[in-house]
Amino acid sequence: MIAIKNLNKRFGKIHALRNLNLDVKKGTVHGLIGPEASGKSTVLRILATLMKPDSGEVIINDIPIKKGWEIRKLVGYVPKTPHFPPDSTARELVTLTASLHGIRDESIVYHIIKQRGLESVADQTISRYSVSMKKNVAIAMALVHNPLVLLLDEPMTGLDPVSLKSLKKLLSSTNKTILITDKDFNNLEGICDSVTVLRNGSTVINDELTSIRKKIGKIALELKLYDVKQIQKLIFELEKESVNVTVGGESVFIKFNSESEIPHIIRVAANAADIKEAKSMKITIDEIFGTFHEEAINEVA
Amino acid sequence: MKLRDFLIGFLFMLLYEIKRTVKSSIFSYLWFFVLVFIATYALFAETYVLSGNTEEPLMTLEYGSEAMRMIIIFSYTFIVSSSEAVLTGEVTDIAFPPEIGVMFFIIVPMILGLIMMGRFIMKKASVSIAKEKEKKTLFITVSSPQTRPSIYLGKFIAVFIISLPMIIYFYIITNWAFNSIFPLEANLSGVVFKTAIATVMLITSIGMLVSVLWNTEEKATKFGGKIVTLMVALTSLWIFIPVIELILNLTNNSTFFLLVLEKITYLSPFTIDLIAATNPGLLAGVFNVQLIAAIIFLVIGIVIFIRQDLEY
Numbered sequence: 001m002i003a004i005k006n007l008n009k010r011f012g013k014i015h016a017l018r019n020l021n022l023d024v025k026k027g028t029v030h031g032l033i034g035p036e037a038s039g040k041s042t043v044l045r046i047l048a049t050l051m052k053p054d055s056g057e058v059i060i061n062d063i064p065i066k067k068g069w070e071i072r073k074l075v076g077y078v079p080k081t082p083h084f085p086p087d088s089t090a091r092e093l094v095t096l097t098a099s100l101h102g103i104r105d106e107s108i109v110y111h112i113i114k115q116r117g118l119e120s121v122a123d124q125t126i127s128r129y130s131v132s133m134k135k136n137v138a139i140a141m142a143l144v145h146n147p148l149v150l151l152l153d154e155p156m157t158g159l160d161p162v163s164l165k166s167l168k169k170l171l172s173s174t175n176k177t178i179l180i181t182d183k184d185f186n187n188l189e190g191i192c193d194s195v196t197v198l199r200n201g202s203t204v205i206n207d208e209l210t211s212i213r214k215k216i217g218k219i220a221l222e223l224k225l226y227d228v229k230q231i232q233k234l235i236f237e238l239e240k241e242s243v244n245v246t247v248g249g250e251s252v253f254i255k256f257n258s259e260s261e262i263p264h265i266i267r268v269a270a271n272a273a274d275i276k277e278a279k280s281m282k283i284t285i286d287e288i289f290g291t292f293h294e295e296a297i298n299e300v301a
Numbered sequence: 302m303k304l305r306d307f308l309i310g311f312l313f314m315l316l317y318e319i320k321r322t323v324k325s326s327i328f329s330y331l332w333f334f335v336l337v338f339i340a341t342y343a344l345f346a347e348t349y350v351l352s353g354n355t356e357e358p359l360m361t362l363e364y365g366s367e368a369m370r371m372i373i374i375f376s377y378t379f380i381v382s383s384s385e386a387v388l389t390g391e392v393t394d395i396a397f398p399p400e401i402g403v404m405f406f407i408i409v410p411m412i413l414g415l416i417m418m419g420r421f422i423m424k425k426a427s428v429s430i431a432k433e434k435e436k437k438t439l440f441i442t443v444s445s446p447q448t449r450p451s452i453y454l455g456k457f458i459a460v461f462i463i464s465l466p467m468i469i470y471f472y473i474i475t476n477w478a479f480n481s482i483f484p485l486e487a488n489l490s491g492v493v494f495k496t497a498i499a500t501v502m503l504i505t506s507i508g509m510l511v512s513v514l515w516n517t518e519e520k521a522t523k524f525g526g527k528i529v530t531l532m533v534a535l536t537s538l539w540i541f542i543p544v545i546e547l548i549l550n551l552t553n554n555s556t557f558f559l560l561v562l563e564k565i566t567y568l569s570p571f572t573i574d575l576i577a578a579t580n581p582g583l584l585a586g587v588f589n590v591q592l593i594a595a596i597i598f599l600v601i602g603i604v605i606f607i608r609q610d611l612e613y
Contacts, residue, residue, distance in 0.1 A: 050611045051611065052608075052610060069448055073446045075444070079437075083436055083437040084438055085438055096314070096441065099309065099310050099314075100442065100445035100446060100447055102303070102309060102310055141441070
């Protein structure tokens, strides 16, 4: 659905994207992960035809990006920090976007405004809106023409818990092709089918989320002890079992390759120390990024 | 999406642009309406009669504004011809020929109206894209199926449309002045209407080009303002060339200097408008020149806008 080959983009001396390759299958949610200035937003802006690449090939639904008019019909774009004319209202903006896409059915506008929880404020000026409400307006504008492809630049940043839950539900239930970026990697857990980790405009890893999880260790366990002094003994015993153990604050984190290992490891841990609390944790994309980022750095070194 | 949907989308965008621009224009309209009215009404204070104080001119001037030339020659001739009566203690009433009244109109309400419109349009046009780039609100239209040229044209047309109340008011005022005070068959209202339209189109296209070149509202407004100031300065210079000529005639003969000075002042569209007003036969040519210049600036602006990367 989205195919990017050898994409390059420079801003003066800064090389924002270096030979970027990316494939997003139809109907999947693909996450773009990376630190600030890693090129995530630039990729989305190029796909939304707001920027032109210096070189490389970009195709969406078999249409080359050069055909901007046709591309924009397929795409819904949510910028990282949406800005609106302060004297406009949500209804005006969503109606305008719908009209620009040739939609004149007011019930569609009404439905999308309601879906994003904006019906009570739809006729108030944007200057009165919170960050979360503005984000919801941008999401409503991106969704109003029912696009095949959604480009979401950190859509969850600044959203209130209710809107966040509703957006996650929408993203996990839709059959649209979605490219989503987020700095808070936990936000993408459970939403993305595949991810691309970017660093300085280059791909560090590009894979299915499930296979990345396998490479790192699917499940992690957080153990809290009554006596912190027992941590060294616990680590010693666990390392005998060949599992990945790390310490963070007063907690010990254990990563597994298979869920079947858990009961045995808990027994070993219980024999080695007095466990106050044992919590099963999913590995976050944050950790995925950390691992592959380090790998890439080691490879470069 | 069909062409029909695209055009309807374009109309919606245009209406949205007009609505946003008109909101901030109410005070400019009021100022324009009041000042142009006062400037025109001031002409009613004088008497204009067909046979009034017409004497053979005692001097000739060749360069610069015909309006100013006629006024200087008339005033000079009147002063000289009435000096004998004044010395004997009589106060001669001054009654202007209507042609001089028309020149008064050209120099005061017309130039004032055109400059006010020019400033207003330049301000609106120069911020139309620059402000959106600064506030990052361009993504609303730029990420829609509308193309960059259609967005640019939409903004251009919106600015042009909001100037129409001023142009129409200007036309009505001109018509009123010519029908009420000048006993002439010629009525300049048509000329004023056409020159105003051509000038507004030209200044809008220059303003849009400024807007696409700058990334902040403040810088674009300042630069646009400087362009209008330069235009006004050139036209003022053109109006006063006969005065300079008069002074130079007393000292030396600087034909070449005056010729070059006059050509430079043609760079201002206001000068061109005044030339068309004093010589309505030149109107078609003047209108075409301004229209071609407007199209050239418009195309340059669109090309730059298409090639620009937008953050949002």
